[in-house]
Amino acid sequence: MxxxxxxxxxxxxxxxxxxxxxxxxxxxxxxxxxxxxxxxSAALSLVGQMALDRTRRLSVVRYGSREVLVLTGGNQDVLLEWQNEGGAFAAALEEAS
Missing domain, CATH: 1.20.890 (cAMP-dependent Protein Kinase, Chain A)
Incomplete structure (x- = not known):
């Protein structure tokens, strides 16, 4: 070369x-x-998470102006819809941890 x-x-x-x-x-x-x-900015965002035990996790997901509480892990996942003015879920997660 x-x-x-x-x-x-x-x-x-x-x-x-x-x-x-x-x-x-x-x-x-x-x-x-x-x-x-x-x-x-994403329309879908993860606001906060909290580990409940080794397999289950509690998450707050925001989609636009709506927030939902999602319990994942274990035998089945659970979705709870919450219509609120402020970030009540996020404040509750911050307070608990």
Missing amino acids: TLDDGLTACSALMFVIVLLVCLKPLLKLVSLHRGGQKGG
Whole structure:
């Protein structure tokens, strides 16, 4: 391998690295658009979690302006809907832990 071949390989590698770094913001924008997120905030978000025991977990999930309480683990999962003005579930989880 000559010096000219080595320089060509290094310059090609540097070009690919620069191209990947420059395309990263564009790829992030495309993935946000594909995921259905608007304005950079997710419509579905996890507000808080609390482990009840080794297998069960209590979670508060927010979808838009609604919050739901989800009990996962054990034999079956339970979903409790809560329509509230504030973050009563999140405040209760913070208070309990």
